[in-house]
Amino acid sequence: MKKILNNPSDYVDEMLDGLCLAHPEYYARLGEAGRVIARAGGPRQGKVAIVSGGGSGHLPLFTGYVGDGFIDACAIGNVFAGPSIGDCVAAMRAADGGAGVLRLYGNYGGDRMNFDMAGELLELEAMETTTVLVADDIASASRAERHKRRGVAGLVYVYKIAGAKADQSGATLAEVSRVAQKAALACGSIGVALAPCVVPEARKPTFTIDDDEMEMGMGIHGEPGIWRGKLASADTMAAEMLERLCADMDIARGERVSVLINSLGAIPLEELYILYRYVARELAAKGLTVVAPLVGRYATSMEMSGASITLLQLDSELEQLLGRPANCPFWRV
Amino acid sequence: MKKILNNPSDYVDEMLDGLCLAHPEYYARLGEAGRVIARAGGPRQGKVAIVSGGGSGHLPLFTGYVGDGFIDACAIGNVFAGPSIGDCVAAMRAADGGAGVLRLYGNYGGDRMNFDMAGELLELEAMETTTVLVADDIASASRAERHKRRGVAGLVYVYKIAGAKADQSGATLAEVSRVAQKAALACGSIGVALAPCVVPEARKPTFTIDDDEMEMGMGIHGEPGIWRGKLASADTMAAEMLERLCADMDIARGERVSVLINSLGAIPLEELYILYRYVARELAAKGLTVVAPLVGRYATSMEMSGASITLLQLDSELEQLLGRPANCPFWRV
Structure with missing residues (x-):
């Protein structure tokens, strides 16, 4: 690396x-x-x-x-x-x-x-x-x-x-x-890690993982996750992450949510959109309305490979504030 | 990968x-x-x-x-x-x-x-x-x-x-x-590659390169570059890229330029800013004024590791058009 x-x-x-x-x-x-x-x-x-x-x-x-x-x-x-x-x-x-x-x-x-x-x-x-x-x-x-x-x-x-x-x-x-x-x-996140990053002064990867493995729930500094196993397909990965988020968050049909599909670094935009495709359809099937989805690199660990999904459960106050104009180099909705 | x-x-x-x-x-x-x-x-x-x-x-x-x-x-x-x-x-x-x-x-x-x-x-x-x-x-x-x-x-x-x-x-x-x-x-670019990406259907890296090597001038699909050698420091890399661009482009003291520091995918924002630090100082030392610099992922090759520098030589017409409002999900100046 x-x-x-x-x-x-x-x-x-x-x-x-x-x-x-x-x-x-x-x-x-x-x-x-x-x-x-x-x-x-x-x-x-x-x-x-x-x-x-x-x-x-x-x-x-x-x-x-x-x-x-x-x-x-x-x-x-x-x-x-x-x-x-x-x-x-x-x-x-x-x-x-x-x-x-x-x-x-x-x-x-x-x-x-x-x-x-x-x-x-x-x-x-x-x-x-x-x-x-x-x-x-x-x-x-x-x-x-x-x-x-x-x-x-x-x-x-x-x-x-x-x-x-x-x-x-x-x-x-x-x-x-x-x-x-x-x-x-109102927000919950879960990540999946595929490969580590290197901390400059330590000069070695933050964790080790086999070439055909992923770790569900791993933290952004390599903190242990829920399970480690064979690398799954994008849809399988997204399904488990979404299932865990929904089970944790008590979101009812008819509610409005925002969703952030975030790369931890190396995973390209192409693959974030492949994840979003599944998530958008699944949220619609659950009767939820997605507001202002975010797809990109918002919270990374340098060149770490992996992605996270964040759900934000909205009420009218949160939705109105989320939609207000704002200005920094890294925000675009 | x-x-x-x-x-x-x-x-x-x-x-x-x-x-x-x-x-x-x-x-x-x-x-x-x-x-x-x-x-x-x-x-x-x-x-x-x-x-x-x-x-x-x-x-x-x-x-x-x-x-x-x-x-x-x-x-x-x-x-x-x-x-x-x-x-x-x-x-x-x-x-x-x-x-x-x-x-x-x-x-x-x-x-x-x-x-x-x-x-x-x-x-x-x-x-x-x-x-x-x-x-x-x-x-x-x-x-x-x-x-x-x-x-x-x-x-x-x-x-x-x-x-x-x-x-x-x-x-x-x-x-x-x-x-x-x-x-x-009015624009010139040069890239440096550190590691390949994987084309999904081919399922193998686009090129091979040793763990301690970089390739100067490599193309975004892995097309051969100018030389391959030991991985250099950020400043050394940036210095050569900038030197080659300036030699090619005939930019005179007092001119105005925009500069794009682009990640090919895996190189994080942190390291793009380290490159920009050198480039900004060097361009100032050459008597050039930088307008609307861009630092980020604008043209990538999925998870390829590497970066490119693009210089855009401005006249008043180009500068005025560059600064006009525009709106797409991936542009922010």
Whole structure:
């Protein structure tokens, strides 16, 4: 597995350099070590700010979704490693427009600890903050233990919906947090892994898997899944993923959902559309209406081979916010 | 190398099914065998139509760029195989708004033969047509033999610019063709390949390459490049590609260019931004101004690993057309 890089220890900083050089109208690089990306225009006074963060290696997550109608700043760690407390603090300061800050990120232990400490530090300065965790990976724990589930591609939906709410004139931190929490609880994801990626500094694959195998439910860093077995057909794969999502989520006939077919990296658009074909027909057969489907690379693990499906159960409020205009380099609906 | 598919012989049709199910507001599937994608809204009367085509396996090329301010219809072949004459005819008929049809596609022998025959057939019916070929791959033939060069990612720029011209009220076929030809001559591309992809029906990699090797100048179907050797660093790779492009293109200090850093499939966004970082600095050092850079997957070969760099030399007309609004699921500037 080959990579295009210079010194592996410069991977993240050179990537962030390139990102900001390519999109200076969107992104500004801040923080003591340059590991904070914030809106190029600075904070919007009077708007509730949304801050996120996580490890590198998942573009467009997390950094890419800084933009109008999305998040305001993001603290970034090394590849697959959470951001530092200092960068979490810096991201919150960079985003703060005086109306409070929502910390919105995926449910991983290290990220949670650092964001919590950063929040406590800033509350001492009288900044009003809240936290909403996204824990959408249904394969990572049972529904009864939802608090143990990892956050994956569902985060993109929650960014979009919370970002649209924060954009509404007069929206309060409590309202933005309520909507973010509702969206977080309304989405479920499951992934299938076919081949690993290589973490630059480790220089070796994140896991091993035979040439004819797949792993259902594997996490985006190679966390163990539900079962490993022979590589199945696209339709068989999609059927099991959809069945598991529907069993978990209690979606009734007549409901409206959005669906995200996401490549973990190497799986091409062609194959995502082959998956979508099955999913679209199956959702229609279940009596569901699909709104604004997303097919592409939204939450990746560099060149990892695999795909995930996310379902977002909509009510009228979520659907209206999902459809609001927004602007970042990686969003198109 | 694993793929997500059902029966390999259904790969293209299932992909097109999924594409149209996901984006019904953009695409309609036409043609006897369903191998034509045209604007969902039908042809625009009085507008010069632009038709393209090529093999499958390159999404978003070619099909994905059907949209407002882009192309009007596309004839699609099997993976890496050109479209049939019948589908070329059907695409031209589907696009025709009575103001003439520009055939705009990459310079490959089979595509040229079939599009030429289709054009001759329709000219018998008094349809006015022209052809512009994009031949931007500087590694595929010398500058003196530009007519032998293959068409690669530069096609995306030419679609955008010709599409914007065709959108201008009253633009004639001659004017749209002139602008398309100017854009085609103003762009140059070069790619580097790290690992092959698998053509579904062949079930084997398109080429072999050692684990520590790269091939400079290789084509997107695995056509031989300029040299093969040890995998170099990102900056070394980018430096050679840029040097070759600048030597070929006669770009003077003070000029304005756009640049496209394109993944052939598996190379992640992170590594494209690492390449862009070098390219942006180097172009600035050469006294060039970069306009609307593109970094992402615009012209791929499924899961092939590698990247290409395209430079587009701008004059005020090309720059203005490049910046016009346009709308398809895969374009964002």
